[in-house]
Structure formats: C-alpha cells, structure tokens
Amino acid sequence: MHELSITQSILKISLEAASQQGATRIRAIRLRMGPFSGVVPECVQMYLDVLAKGTRAEGAKIEVETVPLKVLCRDCGRESEITRERIQCPFCGSIQLKRLSGNEFMVDSLEVD
Numbered sequence: 001m002h003e004l005s006i007t008q009s010i011l012k013i014s015l016e017a018a019s020q021q022g023a024t025r026i027r028a029i030r031l032r033m034g035p036f037s038g039v040v041p042e043c044v045q046m047y048l049d050v051l052a053k054g055t056r057a058e059g060a061k062i063e064v065e066t067v068p069l070k071v072l073c074r075d076c077g078r079e080s081e082i083t084r085e086r087i088q089c090p091f092c093g094s095i096q097l098k099r100l101s102g103n104e105f106m107v108d109s110l111e112v113d
C-alpha cells in the first residue's frame, strides 16, 4: 500500500502545479527516483488511473527517470555514482560503501496543456 499514499501526494503536487500554471490537462508526470526508493512505477500508474478520475490529471502517464546512487567509499574515501547492478567502488573495488543518496523520490516536471 506504500504506492497508494505516494500516488496521492504525487497527484496533489501535480494538480497544484497545474493550476498554478493555468493548465487544463496534465498529459504526463515525470518523476525522479533513486534506485532504492522502493517504489514500483507500474503501481503508481495503476493508482493514478483511479485517483485522477475527474481531475485535470485524468489519463496522465507516469514517466520515471532513475537517478544514480551516490556513495562514499570507506576504504579510499572517494565519492562516486554507482548503479544497483554493480555495487562496488569504481576506484578501488571496495564494497565498503556508505550510501549518500538513492532514496529520492520526487516530482520532476509535468507535461501539460
């Protein structure tokens, strides 16, 4: 049910932004997501289809951009960006990493009419 409350806040933010811009319809909602945000985009889309009925966001498409994960290496002390597929310091190969980001989840922009 995690995605339901997230979708409600995405919808709220998007509708507020759309009315500020004087937009009559939201075509797409772009989200930025860290690789460890734990959010399933398909679930967000599913909830949005239901929640947005009768609003300016009815029929809006969810578009997701995954942002890289920033880490600090505990062995060599360098910061780098890694992906979920390769969790390793690119400089020294250490796996002693401290996560600096990756849980982000935010509305990046809207495509409106």
Ligand SMILES: [Zn+2]
Pocket: 073, 074, 075, 076, 077, 078, 089, 090, 091, 092, 093, 094
């Ligand atoms: Zn390192």
